[in-house]
Amino acid sequence: VQLQASGGGLVQAGGSLRLSCVVSGRTFSRYSIGWFRQTTGKERESIAAITYTGRLHYSDSVRGRFTISRDTASSTVYLQMNSLKPEDTAVYYCASGARPYYFTPQPEDYDYWGQGTLVTVSS
Numbered sequence: 001v002q003l004q005a006s007g008g009g010l011v012q013a014g015g016s017l018r019l020s021c022v023v024s025g026r027t028f029s030r031y032s033i034g035w036f037r038q039t040t041g042k043e044r045e046s047i048a049a050i051t052y053t054g055r056l057h058y059s060d061s062v063r064g065r066f067t068i069s070r071d072t073a074s075s076t077v078y079l080q081m082n083s084l085k086p087e088d089t090a091v092y093y094c095a096s097g098a099r100p101y102y103f104t105p106q107p108e109d110y111d112y113w114g115q116g117t118l119v120t121v122s123s
Contacts, residue, residue: 001023001024001025001026001096001111001112002023002024002025002112003021003022003023003024003094003095003096003112003113003114004021004022004114004115005019005020005021005092005093005094005114005115005116005117006019006020006021006022006117007019007020007079007117008091008092008117008118008119008120009118009119009120010120010122011084011119011120011121011122012121012122013084013085013086013121013122013123014083014084015084015121016080016081016082016083016084017081017084017119018078018079018080018081019035019078019079019081019092019094019117019119020076020077020078021033021035021076021077021078021079021094021114022074022075022076023075023076023077023094023096024075025112026096026112028050028052028070028072028075028077029052030052030100030101031052031096031097031100032049032050032051032052032096032097032102032103032104033049033050033070033077033094033095033096033097034046034048034049034050034094034095034097034105034110035047035048035049035068035077035079035092035093035094036092036093036094036095036107036110037088037090037091037092037093037119038090038091038093038116039089039090039091043107044093044107045059045061045090046059046105046106046107047059047061047062047066048062048066048068048079049068049103049105050068050069050070050077051103052097052100052101052102052103054070055103056068057103057105059105062081062088065081065082065083065084066079066080066081066082067079067080067082068080077094079092079094081119084119084121085121086121086122086123087121088119088121089119089120089121090118090119091116091117091118091119092116092117092118092119093113093114093115093116093117094113094114095107095110095111095112095113095114096110096111096112096113097109097110097111098110098111
């Protein structure tokens, strides 16, 4: 199982970025995929997920600004981030849920992680 995250970068406040996560070795119809972020000194935070049924989940901090989606043909999960704020600055990770046909936003229940991509939002 491998997850490859990309798409981070530097953007001004109010701007947009789209992150991509290419997933191999896991089937979207069986495993939930989540996006998380982490800043120095803080715990990893769940911000969005798409379950094995296609149901979408968002944290309060990003709901209405971020959109998660998936493309089965390319085995890719996307995170479209709009109206970015300086407090969105973090390393962003995608991860696969550890159990099939199960969803939880808790990071400890995800077993395979992408390498992380840095998003920096300037004020």
